[in-house]
Amino acid sequence: MDSLSDIAAFVRTAERLSFAEAGRDLGLSPSAIGKSVARIEASLGVRLFHRTTRRVSLTDEGTLLHERCRRILADLRDAEELVTRSVAAPRGILRISLPTIGYRFLLPALPDFLARYPEIELDLDFNDRLVDLVEGGFDAAIRSGPLVDSSLMSRRLGPFRFVLCAAPCYLDRKGTPIRPVDLGMHDTLRFRFPTSGKLQDWNIAGDVLPPCLRTVLTCNNMEAMRAAAIDGLGIAYMPDFLADEAIRRGVLVTVLDHFLVDPGQFSILWSSGRQMSSRLRAFINFVSERLFVQNLQ
Secondary structure: OHHHHHHHHHHHHHOOOOOHHHHHHHHHHHHHHHHHHHHHHHHHHOEEEEEOOOOOEEOOHHHHHHHHHEEEEHHHHHHHHHHHHOOOOEEEEEEEOHHHHHHHHHHHHHHHHHHOOEEEEEEEEOOOOOOHHHHOOOEEEEOOOOOOOOOOEEEEEEEEEEEEOOOHHHHHHOOOOHHHHHHHOEEEEEEEEEOOOOOOOOOOOOOOOOOOOOEEEOOHHHHOOOOHOOOOOOEEEEHHHHHHHHHHOOOOOOEEEEOOOHHHHHHHHEEEOOOOHHHHHHHHHHHHHOOOHHHHO
């Protein structure tokens, strides 16, 4: 196992669990990736992947080797970064994990980021699953809610607020709630967290919710819930940045605004176990300056 290119091919295949996707990431054909993995297997005398026509998965030996090789490549990238940091602009691939709806607050700011750092390539993974940064090969993640992993470094990006909203046609049909207790007479749309399977709480102050909300739709995708609200299916609870555009168009209307006082919070997290690259530092500083600034004023 004397080729760094073979090691890189193996690590990316282990991360993607796909020869084709690993090849696209590295600019190689799936057969070239397969040959690199085969050379390592022949050198070590072990099988690193279980292969079927439908899926690829790591063997126990492959899992052990992946963890060690991933660290080796990370150390090499850090060494390269240390050598070039003082003379070169931030460059290279930056893998970021975000919630599915994260594109609504991040994408509008990206033209300025890419204009400022043209040699950085962003690889964005929009997914509501909580990922392991190290195992998933991510440089950072943007997440909302309380931070539970004390091994990660973090920086707060700023608050956002939740809104209750419904389509005008729904409110014309069912009436507008005046107090939280009125929600007991309404159809509600609820979000279920994909990782835990729990329904999202509606944090409403100054009054109490009915003991049981009448739920007509539950889904694990905020965009789908937003679309259902626009179609008049019921009242939904969602972040303001998800609802803003629909509210400006008049296809959603907020209700019970004075009772929603508990803000949400996004943070950016990264591993504390490695030297921070200049590209990651540039991204952290940029999103800290640009995201949710209006909510701090």
